[in-house]
Amino acid sequence: MLSVPNHWCHVPGKPNSTDIDVWKNFTLPTEIGPDGLPRLSKCEMFVWNRGNQTKMKCNEWDYDRTNYDRTLPSEYNWVCDTEYNVANVFSTAGAGSTVGTIFLGIAVDKFGRKSTYFSTVFCFTFFSLTSLFVPGNITIFLVLQFMLGISMSLILISPGMIAMELMGKEHRAWVYSVTGMAFVCGNALLPLISYLLRSWFLLGLLTPLSSIFILVYYKFLPESPRWLLSMGRAEEALKIVEDIAKFNGKSIPSEDLRQVFKGILARNDDSNIQNARMWDLFSKRSLAIRTIILGIASSANYFMYGGLLLNVTNMAGNEFLNYFLLAIIELPVGYVAAYLANRFGRRWTKTFLFLLTAIIFSIASIFVSSSNWVVVAATMSANFILAINITIGGLHETELFPTPLRSTGSSLVATLANLLSFSVPYIVQYGKSYAMFPYVIFTVVSLIGTIISPLLPETLGCKLPETLKDADSFGRGHKFWSFVPHSSPVKNPIIAIGASVDPDGNPVIKTACFYCNAGAPRIVQINVRGNLIQKRQTLKYIFPDFLQNFHGYKIRCAVSSKIVYRIEIYLNKHGYWEGKQGPHTNLIQLCQQKMNFTYELFPSNGGGGSGVKWQNGTWTGSMADVLYGNAEFGMVTAQTLQRDELVSFSFPITYDWLTFATGHPKPIHTWKKPFWPFSINLWLCLISTMILVITVLYVLPKLLVKFTFVTPKFYSNQIWFVAGTILEQDIHLPHNLVLRTFVTFWLLFALVVTTAYRSQLVPSLAFPYVEKPPQTFDQLTASSSYRWGLYYLAGAAYAAFRSSTNPTYIKI
Incomplete structure (x- = not known):
């Protein structure tokens, strides 16, 4: 809509027989263009007064209609002295987006996701349609663009927010990827739609008319049950959840849901006693400096990224194809960003990417007047690198801000970035x-980012700050020239397993993750020879997520004779085994201090070890004591010959006490990954379609040669044309309606297939396929990657473990 086509002064009196280029050379003076080379003037023309040739400013202009029939600048002559109207429109919309980010974000939390979203869609439709009829009055047009910017800020983020709150946790990554890909797909379709419509009015009319279909969706989109619960409106949330269950063919008892919602409301009341505010980010010196640096770094990224998209009209070549390439090049960004951030850390990766961007922009500034292809290649490379840097920067922001202000901090950084973008x-x-x-400015901004990025602390492998105090002290003690903080090569956490029973007497498995670390479990080495005070010091760095305070309750624990023997021994200073205490007792004492309980150990019933079920249905062993209510826990031992690979104790030991070692799901990195989203049938379909297009482009011109002129350049190499429509610049499209229609439909087909491919490929790269951990006990025992601690497959303990319908003991 705001593209400025090539233009020149309209000089009346041109004879019909005179070529336009000859007339321009005769009537227009020369000037130095933006690339430093001479060109015909766009704003002045020659006039003759009594034989004297003088220059004067233009009153009317002629425009190149090759790409567009009508644009706002060409229809209202926003060129020369009024060319800054285009920049004013962009900046005014950006100002509206900044205001909308602040105030509509508050409105979403206050009035609800659904009502606020559809209100902004309605406002967007109204202001878009109204603005189509007032561009002649630039003041009114700018006011309407400001209002459009306010509504657009919420329209872009609300669908993802609503979808995320309606989905379960196992689907959130998928939903996030799809909503993000929707923007990328729309961005890639924009140049094709603009090329086909060729009119700013038609493109401006299509946008609000398409949003009318969103308003029709009001009846079908439910309000977020999470938001309703946060506002205490449990009955409305209950009805929505019941409707969702009914639609999915499920049945949920209403009374059970009410009890669940009451519990949620009670927790909300407890957690909302004290709310952190945005200004608290500046209450601590280190946190304030870090917030400012994050704001500058994010502003630098978005400043350059937005500048590249707007600068596409200044680049050589076809601007439709330039814009499409800038959108499509972001295909592997998620995978590359995740790999670099996890391999080299956040801090130095951002620094290197800023430096690399500065080098690329400096090259572009040098060759801008001599080599168009160097500038185009540099711009594409810089766009790709900036997209990676933005992704890693967003991750770094999330990890550095404290939990109560994590979302607020990210919003503040985004607002700062919008403010700087006004100048773009x-x-x-x-x-x-x-x-x-522009390239010189981008180079300077990149160098600023290179300087400030190392001032932020590294977050790879570190525990996220939970409070303002944690955030303020985060990173202290890290050396400036350190690369990635050292982390233990051991990746397998330990989960303690206790065999217990549910209220109905059925054997179940209860777990306690001793070394969980706010969702990032890690191994803590415990010296079993050390005294209890040393172990308490170690526990200061272990804050289990799943342990409870027993308030001094005495736990009765049945153990087999072998476990009793191991509890009563220890290794003395001379290297001989002696009685009284062993490593299992040390671990029990650690748990005792942390969980505030006392314990009583007694030999298992009948001396049956872990447990034996006889033919008459009776049990003996530690499982018998659990089943018959004599003990809360029955200790089960397991033998792991390769334990030294899992946990590094100070001396080798082959028996585990109530431990179960698992591995994290590992991402699958393979060269085959880019081909996974397409089946072999779809690949064959795509290849056969390309062959068909090449054949048609070879045969059809021969049939139409009598009716239309076909340039040899266009059809000299049909294979290159098919590839060039995606990769090459300045592809000449035929003027014949039949050929043009055929080529357009093929381009649309290729774009749809490519978009479908990207929608599946990007999530697979950003969230790599993993070796999924076992979900059932049978899968666990069949897997060679996991070690399970039981005596033998036919034992009673095996049956007890297998009886658990929700094997949480293998979930980290």
Whole structure:
């Protein structure tokens, strides 16, 4: 809509027989263009007064109609002295987006997701349609663009927010990827739609008309049950959940849901006693400095990223294809960003990417007047690197802000980035006069990012800050030139397992993750020879997620004779085994201090070891004591010959006490991954379609040669044309309606297939396929990657473990 086509002064009096280029050379003076080379003037023309040739400013202009029939600048002559109207429109919309980010974000939390979202969609439709009829009055048009910017800020983020709150946790990553890919797909379709419509009015009319279909969706989209519960509106949330269950063919008892919602409301009341505020980010010196640095770094990324998209009209070649390539090049960004951030850390990766961007922009500024292809290649590379840097930067922000202000901090950083982006349109507009100017500015901004990025602490492998105090002290003690914080090569946490029973007397498995670390479990080495005080010091760095306070309750624990023997021995200073105490007793004492309980150990019933079920249905062993209510826990031993690979104790030991070692799901990295989203049938379909297009482009011109002129350049190499429509610049499209229609439909088909491919490929790269951990006990025992601690497959303990319908003991 705001693209400025090539233009020149309209000089009346041109004879019909005179070529336009000859007339322009005769009537227009020359000037130095933005690339430093001479060109015909766009704003002045020659006039003759009594035989004297003088220059004067233009009153009317002629425009190149090759790509567009109508644009706002060409229809209202926003060129030369009024060319900054284009930049004013972009900046005004950006100002509206900043205001909308602040105030509509508050409105969403206050009035609800659904009502606020559809209200903004309605406002967007109204202001979009109204603005189509007032561009002649620039003041009113800018006011409407400001209102459009306010509504657009919420329209872009609300669908993802609503979808995420309606989905279960196992589907959130998928939903996040799909909503993000929707924006990318729309961004890639925009140049094709603009090319087909060729009119700013039609494109401007299509956008609000398409949003009318969103308003129709109001009846079907439910309000977020999470938001309703946060506002205490449990009955409305209950009805929505029941409707969802009914639609999915499920049945949930209403009374059970009410009890669950009451519990949620009670927790909300407890957690909302004290709310953190945005200004608390500046209450601590280190946190305030870190917030400012994050804001500058994020602003630098979005400043350059937005500048590249707007600068596409200043680049050489076809601007439709340039814009499409800038959108499509972000295909592998998620995978590359995740790999670099996990392999090299956040801090130095961002620094290197800023430096690399500065080098690329400096190269572009040098070759802007001599080599168009170097500039295009540099721009594409810089866009790809900036997309990676933005992804890693967002991750770094999330990890550095404390939990109560994590979302608020990210919103504040985004607002700062929007404020700086106001100047981008003017820099791009100035680039129409001096082509190297935007690239020089981008180089300087990249160098600023290179300097400030190392000042932030590294977060790879570190525990996230939970409070303002944690965030303020985070990173203290890290050396500036350190690369990645050292982490233990051991990746397998320990989960303690206790055999117990449910209220109905059925054997179940109860777990306690002793070394969980706020969702990032890690191994803590415990010296079993050390005294209890040393172990308490170790426990200061272990804050289990799943342990409870027993308030001094005495736990009766049945153990087999072998476990009793191991509890009563220890290794003395001379290297001989002696009685009284062993490593299992040390671990029990650690649990005792942390969980506030006392314990009583007694030999299992009948001396049956872990447990034996006889033919008459009776049990003996530790499982018998659990089943018959004589003990809360029955200790089960397991033998792991390769334990030294899992946990490094100070001396080798082959028996585990109530431990179960598992591995994290590992991402599958393989060269085959880019081909996974397509089946072999779809690949064959795509290849056969390309062959068909090449054949048609070879045969059809021969049939139409009598009716239309076909340039040899276009059809000299049909294979190159098919590839060039995606990769090459300045592909000449035929003027014949039949050929043009055929090529357009093929391009649409290729774009749809490519978009479908990307929608599956990007989630697989950003969230790699993993070796999924076992979900059932049978899968666990059949897996060679996991070690399970039981005596033998036919034993009673095996049956007890297998009876658990929800084997949480293998979930980290």
